[in-house]
Amino acid sequence: MQAVQSPPKPEIQLSKVESSKRLAAYEAVDRHILPEHKIIGIGSGSTVPYVVERIIAQGEELNHDRVFLPTGFQSKELIVNGRLRLGDVDQYPNIDVTIDGADEVDHDLNCIKGGGACHLREKVLAEAAQTFIVVADYRKNSDVLGTTYKQGVPIEVAPFAYAKLLQNVHHLGSPTATLRMAKGAGTKAGPIVTDNGNFVIDAPFDEQTMKDPYSLLKKIKMLTGVVEVGLFCGMAQAAYFGNADGTVTIKWQNGQIENTGTPLA
Numbered sequence: 001m002q003a004v005q006s007p008p009k010p011e012i013q014l015s016k017v018e019s020s021k022r023l024a025a026y027e028a029v030d031r032h033i034l035p036e037h038k039i040i041g042i043g044s045g046s047t048v049p050y051v052v053e054r055i056i057a058q059g060e061e062l063n064h065d066r067v068f069l070p071t072g073f074q075s076k077e078l079i080v081n082g083r084l085r086l087g088d089v090d091q092y093p094n095i096d097v098t099i100d101g102a103d104e105v106d107h108d109l110n111c112i113k114g115g116g117a118c119h120l121r122e123k124v125l126a127e128a129a130q131t132f133i134v135v136a137d138y139r140k141n142s143d144v145l146g147t148t149y150k151q152g153v154p155i156e157v158a159p160f161a162y163a164k165l166l167q168n169v170h171h172l173g174s175p176t177a178t179l180r181m182a183k184g185a186g187t188k189a190g191p192i193v194t195d196n197g198n199f200v201i202d203a204p205f206d207e208q209t210m211k212d213p214y215s216l217l218k219k220i221k222m223l224t225g226v227v228e229v230g231l232f233c234g235m236a237q238a239a240y241f242g243n244a245d246g247t248v249t250i251k252w253q254n255g256q257i258e259n260t261g262t263p264l265a
């Protein structure tokens with residue numbers, strides 16, 4: 001009897017933005033998640049599912065003795081649903097590679113992170129990693145932070161201190177800083193609460209201030225009650241940006257910029 005062949009699965013047509021996220025994620029995994037890497041940090045956001053997809057495609061033989069550490073609820077689900085082994089940074093404080101998304105990346109690879117309120121765990125996993133790689137679509141590739149991500153610098157704060165901190169952040173030069181509220185039908189009434197039980201303040205600063213994100217980071221971090229700031233300065237070794245034309249731009253820590261792939265006709 002002839003075997004019945006199931007019809008080929010239709011290829012889901014991705015939007016330009018989605019395909020550029022996938023391009024960046026695949027290229028970064030292919031270059032940085034190598035057979036010798038056993039402890040791997042998995043970041044958060046909409047590009048990270050493609051990172052996990054590509055890691056799974058490396059196969060059971062490579063993945064069976066690897067441990068994957070999540071930066072939040074979303075990445076934990078990705079790891080568990082992908083049948084990868086879950087660990088945590090308190091068991092594995094030395095990570096080989098962490099790959100994560102970003103809200104915006106400047107020419108020095110400084111990043112705004114925390115649009116999804118995950119930046120505390122993300123920063124711990126980035127710092128613990130020998131190699132920290134950022135993946136994103138072309139919209140996140142900037143010269144100066146705050147050019148495209150207008151919501152402001154995400155600041156995770158102890159809930160009881162938020163009112164005082166809002167005043168302090170206003171005085172620091174962000175008069176429109178606000179407490180991030182849960183939005184949309186069916187969501188919680190009131191402020192969003194992070195995976196660590198904290199609140200988030202979004203603090204936009206002017207262009208001049210954002211040109212020196214490290215100074216700003218230090219000032220905000222000094223405010224009592226601040227848990228972590230979504231400015232990642234001097235942490236990434238490389239940032240991969242998928243482009244709408246099917247190529248990938250890679251910015252390296254030493255300032256080198258590389259373009260790979262053939263532009264779509």
Ligand SMILES: O=C[C@H](O)[C@H](O)[C@H](O)COP(=O)(O)O
Pocket residue numbers: 043044045046047048100101102103112113114115116117118119122
């Ligand atoms: O808190 C969230 C993280 O920092 C994300 O990595 C960041 O917001 C980017 O997310 P997305 O890729 O969904 O824009």
